[in-house]
Amino acid sequence: MGWEQRGNNRYYYKKERDGSKVKSVYVGRGEVAHMISKLQSSSAVIERFARTMKSPEAINQEKAEAALEQATDLIQLITQASLLAAGFHTHKRQWRRKRDVDGS
């Protein structure tokens, strides 16, 4: 987010991420752009403040969810590994077993 000099004038642009690329999106110039930039910078301050003021309960909830997410990912990985080791593979997101593997 910021002011950029283009020719003789300064214009206000906001930055938007699109995958790995960052785009500059034109917002405006002059009084209106100044007002928008002030509002946007203050909303970032408010968000930062809210983040620091997060309740201990909310922090604990987020920690528990992170642990659950991690355990879920780990089990998914182990499952995939077990199936691969047993002779399965994925084809178009579908698990298939090779015909020449024992037990099929």
Add this chain to the structure above:
Amino acid sequence: MSTAVESKSSVKAEEISAKFKDLLAKTNKEHPRAEDVKALSDVLSGNKSLELWRQVASATYLAETMVIQNANATAALKECWKHRLQVLKKDLGYDDAPMLEQLLIQQAALCWLKLSLVELSYSGTMNQSITLTLGIYWEKRLSAAQRRFTRVCETLARVRKLSRNTPALQFNIAANGGQQLNVTK
């Protein structure tokens, strides 16, 4: 649960994930190299595999403890949830299931509990007048809980279906001292 134990378990889980992601990238193809598949089998069933399964089980146990401990409820209610989880696991065939299915059943039960807790909090929050940001936050949490639950149920169903058609999916992990674990491969 102490923070030291949580962070140690988290680091271990990340190490295992990184190791598996590398092996999966090599083996998840129609014609993987035999040595890569053998390396993967060794990780799952070799001498050190017992430690791996323990680590995964402890990550699940840690998640269960944290979900129940951090929930906004009385101690009595938390005990009821623990009991409900045991009953649910039993209903899903935990006792007779191989190791991998046991982990999946445990995770499915836990994700169900978490989804119920989030739904409860969500409906409580949505009854009040709230800001748009808070609404989006709760929508995201609910979607994540639903996605987790669906994902683990699908995986459990898939493993059960594939192991039914593949009788040779069980093998034993020999632990030190002759103790053995049956693991679905």
